[in-house]
Amino acid sequence: MFIAIAVLVAATGGFQTSFLSLTSPSRLFFEGAARLLIGSLASPRLSLIVLFLIAAAAADSEPRRVGDGFEYVAMARNLARGLPPAVSAEEASALTADMAARGDGTWDGALIATLRGADRRYDFPHFWMPPLLAAPLVAVTDAAGVHPVRAFTLLNLLLTAGVCALLVTRTGGGPVAVLFAAPMLWWIDKAHAEIFFSALVAGALLLRATRPGTTLVLLGVAAAQGPVLAVLLAGCAVEAVARHGTTRPVVGGALVGAVMAALHPLYYLWRLGTMSPLPDTVTAHLPPLRALVTPLTDLNLGVVWFAPVLRVLTLAGLAVVLRQRRGGSLALLVGAAALLVAASQVTNVNHGGTPGMSRYGVWTLAILLPFAAQVDLARRRRAAAIGATALTVVFAAVALHPRVADAGIDPRLTPLATLVWTQAPGLDNPLPEVFVERVTHADGAPPSPVALPGGGKALIACEAPGGLCYDNGGRIVPAPRQPGFTR
Numbered sequence: 001m002f003i004a005i006a007v008l009v010a011a012t013g014g015f016q017t018s019f020l021s022l023t024s025p026s027r028l029f030f031e032g033a034a035r036l037l038i039g040s041l042a043s044p045r046l047s048l049i050v051l052f053l054i055a056a057a058a059a060d061s062e063p064r065r066v067g068d069g070f071e072y073v074a075m076a077r078n079l080a081r082g083l084p085p086a087v088s089a090e091e092a093s094a095l096t097a098d099m100a101a102r103g104d105g106t107w108d109g110a111l112i113a114t115l116r117g118a119d120r121r122y123d124f125p126h127f128w129m130p131p132l133l134a135a136p137l138v139a140v141t142d143a144a145g146v147h148p149v150r151a152f153t154l155l156n157l158l159l160t161a162g163v164c165a166l167l168v169t170r171t172g173g174g175p176v177a178v179l180f181a182a183p184m185l186w187w188i189d190k191a192h193a194e195i196f197f198s199a200l201v202a203g204a205l206l207l208r209a210t211r212p213g214t215t216l217v218l219l220g221v222a223a224a225q226g227p228v229l230a231v232l233l234a235g236c237a238v239e240a241v242a243r244h245g246t247t248r249p250v251v252g253g254a255l256v257g258a259v260m261a262a263l264h265p266l267y268y269l270w271r272l273g274t275m276s277p278l279p280d281t282v283t284a285h286l287p288p289l290r291a292l293v294t295p296l297t298d299l300n301l302g303v304v305w306f307a308p309v310l311r312v313l314t315l316a317g318l319a320v321v322l323r324q325r326r327g328g329s330l331a332l333l334v335g336a337a338a339l340l341v342a343a344s345q346v347t348n349v350n351h352g353g354t355p356g357m358s359r360y361g362v363w364t365l366a367i368l369l370p371f372a373a374q375v376d377l378a379r380r381r382r383a384a385a386i387g388a389t390a391l392t393v394v395f396a397a398v399a400l401h402p403r404v405a406d407a408g409i410d411p412r413l414t415p416l417a418t419l420v421w422t423q424a425p426g427l428d429n430p431l432p433e434v435f436v437e438r439v440t441h442a443d444g445a446p447p448s449p450v451a452l453p454g455g456g457k458a459l460i461a462c463e464a465p466g467g468l469c470y471d472n473g474g475r476i477v478p479a480p481r482q483p484g485f486t487r
Contacts, residue, residue, distance in 0.1 A: 026060040033057075034397050037178065050181045051161045053393075058157065058189040061402035063147040065099075067353020069191040071124040073099075073138075073148050076131035076191075080139040085128035086121035086271065102147055117271045125277045127264050129225040130155075130196040152191040159199035160184055166206045167373060175389040176372050179310040182396035183303065183362055186355045189402045193225055194359055198366035201229065205236075205332065205370045212240035213253030220257025223264075227276075228342040230261045232335030232367065239331045283483040287344035290480035291431060295343050295361035299417035299428055300438050301350065303361030306400070309388045310365060310372055317371030329371075336367045347484045350437045352408015355400055411437045425457035425472040432468050433485045435459050447485055 033056040037049050065073065074095055075085040083091070115123045130152075131138075137151035164177040180202065187194045204218035216237055223229040237254045244250050265275040296302050304311045321329045343349075343360035353359065413421075417438065420428050436450045436459060437443055448468055451458035455473075462469035464478035466486045 026056070030056040030060040030397070030401075034393055037393055050164045050177055051157065054160060054181060054185060054188045055157055057185055057397075057402050058153045061189045063149040063153070063189060065149060066190055066406040067192060067351075067408060068124075068126055069149070069353070070099075071126050072131050072134070072152065072191040072193070075124060075128045076134045076138045076151065077142070077148060079128065079131055079135035080142065084121060085131060086117060086119075086123045088121050092122065115272060115277055123268070123271055123277065125281075126193070127225050127267070129221060129263075130193050133196070134191075149189065149191045153189045156184075156188050156190075156195040159195055159203075160188065163199050163202045163206070166203055175385050176310070176313065176369070176375075178389050179307065179313065179372070179392055180365075180369060182392050182400065183307045183310070183357070183365060185396045185400040186402055186404060190353075192353055194354075194362055197222055197226060197229075197363050201232070201363070202366040202369045205367065206373065208236055208240070208370075209243075211249075212236075212244055213249030216240065216250070216253035216257035217260070218257075220260030223257075223261035225264070226363075227261070227264050228339055229335070231338035232331065233257055233261055235331030235334050281347050282345045283347055284345055285481075285483050287341065288480050290429070291344035291349075291482065292340050294349060294431055294434070295340065295358035296364065298358070298430055298434060299420060300356065300411075300414050300430070300434055301358040301361065303357045303365060305414070305416060306357045307365060307392070309392050310369075313372035313375050314365075314368045315371075317374035318368070320374050321371060332367055332370065336364050339363055339367065348433075349431055349482070350408075350411055350434045350443075352406050352443075354407055355404045356407040356414065408443065410441050411443065412441055413438045421452055422454065422456040425452075425470070426475060426477070429470050429472075429477060429479060431482045431485070432459055432466075432479050433482060435470075435479075436485075 030053075033049075033053040037053050074087055074092065077095060078085055078087055078091065087095070115125070117123060134151050134155045137154050138148050141148050141151045160181055164181055167177040167180065180198075184195050184198060200218050200222040204215040204222070207218075208215040216233065219229060219233040219236060223233050237250075237257070240250045240254070268274055268277055294301055296304055299305070318329065339360060343358070349358075351359065417428070432447055435457075436447060439450050439452055447459070449458060449460045451471075457473070458471040459479060460469055460471050460476075461467055462476065462478070466479065466481045468479040468486065469476050470479050
């Protein structure tokens with residue numbers, strides 16, 4: 001029905017009243033897909049319906065670059081033309097002009113001079129593995145005159161659909177497929193690495209019991225983009241040897257995975273003489289507990305508030321695994337812990353390229369997804385599971401639709417953070433950067449003093465380690481330590 005109405009709207013231009021708007025065929029497709037998904041949560045064709053929903057969401061958005069997307073597009077276009085991922089000044093200028101002609105007035109063509117190789121080509125801080133996968137699709141979009149970001153949209157659709165199909169066919173976790181896809185919805189049309197990471201890691205871990213060699217190769221590809229995932233790769237390699245022995249698939253997968261993971265440091269050593277082009281974005285330190293859990297539970301950034309049902313299923317699945325003493329949990333837990341420690345070292349915690357939640361929290365969802373897939377949704381609990389999943393779809397359609405603005409452009413408080421900080425400010429003391437940037441709506445604002453409008457909570461200078469404290473309605477407490485964001 002919605003498809004027929006959308007065709008009619010496209011042909012006639014639609015109509016609008018004070019109660020109903022039928023002026024956008026793409027919006028009708030998306031609304032229809034959401035209703036179809038909610039009504040088909042028990043369907044064996046669920047992965048196809050999930051794909052329909054995220055494809056409709058992508059169609060109902062305007063292609064635009066967010067965060068570090070200009071790097072990925074630049075590298076993909078060079079690779080699509082048979083050129084190195086590093087760009088020359090002339091190639092950067094041509095790409096800047098092309099993107100400006102497409103209406104991307106915020107296109108950042110500036111290059112980092114310190115990342116120039118001996119051949120006078122400029123590398124980017126982020127690696128070129130996702131652009132390499134997207135390059136064939138970029139060649140098609142360039143030939144068709146379509147925005148190059150659409151190539152990444154198609155790649156993201158394929159990766160997400162693959163994980164959903166694995167969840168449905170290998171675990172029977174139809175609702176889990178929806179719960180995995182929902183937090184990914186915002187990134188579906190973006191030239192970013194979140195879906196690349198999440199899909200490769202989740203897919204690899206879902207296959208580790210039956211296809212250990214494939215698991216190690218996929219984790220190696222993911223680790224090429226994010227070196228911290230090498231910890232997960234090593235843990236899964238040990239687990240594969242313990243389960244399957246030194247068989248040809250295990251040894252071959254481990255070798256290929258190790259080679260893929262080594263591409264990142266070896267490439268930058270060859271090009272720039274350093275193993276990482278991001279030394280200024282990391283401050284090595286022993287993180288406080290608050291920094292470790294920020295990607296998961298922070299009232300503004302915590303992924304638990306954006307994917308609560310999946311997080312509950314994850315914890316329930318972990319409890320099942322530990323209670324039944326099944327193997328395979330240690331590698332996942334160590335990998336997730338390593339990721340959280342690495343995330344606590346970055347200097348830009350309240351980063352952009354996201355609708356609000358931390359990208360590192362999204363990655364942990366992928367690592368821990370196999371635990372959620374362990375939960376047996378018994379018949380007596382099926383109604384509750386379907387109801388919670390339906391609410392997740394509705395929430396994602398509103399809060400995580402691809403049209404939603406990048407929170408890094410204008411970081412604002414979430415309703416939950418506003419409620420807690422005004423009514424019970426002592427309950428939550430976030431990292432100083434998160435409080436300052438969310439309250440002032442500016443990236444990199446002065447650390448102190450900053451007060452919540454209307455009172456209740458303020459960040460002030462004090463004599464505590466780090467020089468910052470919270471004034472919670474008159475009660476002064478030290479703020480969590482955050483190197484690089486001090487008085």
